[in-house]
Amino acid sequence: MINTVYQLVAPRRFEIKYSDIDLNNNKVIVRPTYLSICNADQRYYQGLRDAEILRKKLPMALIHEAIGEVVRDPSGNFKTGELVVMVPNTPVEEDDIIAENYLRSSKFRASGFDGFMQEYVEITPDRLVRLPQDIDRTVAAFTEIVSVSVHAIGRFDKIAHKRRNVIGIWGDGNLGYITAVFFKTMFPETKLYIFGVNPDKLQDFTFADATFTVEHIPEDVKIDHAFECVGGAGSGKAINQIIDYINPEGTISILGVSEYPVPINTRMVLEKGLRIFGSSRSGVADFEKTVALYKSNPEIINYLSNIVGAVVPVRTIEDMKKAFEMDIQKAFGKTIMMWDK
Ligand SMILES: NC(=O)C1=CN([C@@H]2O[C@H](COP(=O)(O)OP(=O)(O)OC[C@H]3O[C@@H](n4cnc5c(N)ncnc54)[C@H](OP(=O)(O)O)[C@@H]3O)[C@@H](O)[C@H]2O)C=CC1
Ligand SMILES: O=C(CO)[C@H](O)[C@H](O)COP(=O)(O)O
């Protein structure tokens, strides 16, 4: 069966590649329907990664946040037409200790091999998680980034000491918002403070106990633990500010991606006895937990719908470019491609 793959071949340039899908194996064929753009896709699209990385990884189909409909499943796990979220992490070995998303051997779609910008996706059944048929598909499209937050909150629960009176989240963008929604759902008794740079965006964190612009944090504000959801050029400032405001022996969970090494105030990390841990990506168990939380706490979907940005119907390569360019211009929210290929 011939498949059409839409690869990024150079910054801001998509081209079509035809590939053959072998129907004589146990893989599931999924037709992607709603795709969501991540900052990681933008770093490839705009050519913001190191030239050597771009040379190594392109051409490559972008997008690792997507849902779709099952077209064919020879394994018998899924019915034709079922709505599924696709897990981009693709492990090739198992480990008793190291999670699938941290195994150096694991592959990740749209970061080394083709992502979901394809007419059909060939995928093993263990990489699919069933979604409620009536879920808001524009929200479900970005379940992958949601599962990253759920994964990081789970690790926080294992690593951070038990005094959790006040938690701070730095970053008033998508990841900060998603992490805040899930943290409040999972730890309703804990006070949640949000630290950002945009008063407009901070207004959307209606469920938080307080919001602060980072230039005007009162001296007496103290937090027990923190999540950094900023990334990029703002990473260092955010991490160092967390170090200033966190109580001794607190835990800092870093999620933001930076292209460059970030200098941090290690003297104060030592003096306060802080724990700093990083989280990247997620595995099937995190997706399953995320979908279970969607079902048990349906208000989550309403909160997440606040960050659905432009929803762009995509049929042509011009439409793909339009969606990526609109995403660059956006003020806030996730850009969704309604994939009609
Ligand atoms: N670990 C993982 O697996 C994942 C990591 N990420 C990464 O997380 C980061 C955030 O992603 P996302 O939320 O989608 O991006 P956004 O751009 O939506 O969010 C970042 C937000 O932080 C704000 N900000 C900038 N400087 C500061 C500061 N000093 N203190 C507090 N807030 C600040 C930005 O404001 P402004 O826009 O005005 O600068 C923006 O609102 C990115 O680096 C992304 O690649 C994303 C998904 C998964
Ligand atoms: O967005 C992410 C997960 O959702 C990660 O930041 C992304 O996977 C990092 O990959 P890359 O090295 O290709 O930027």
Ligand SMILES: [Zn+2]
């Ligand atoms: Zn991502």
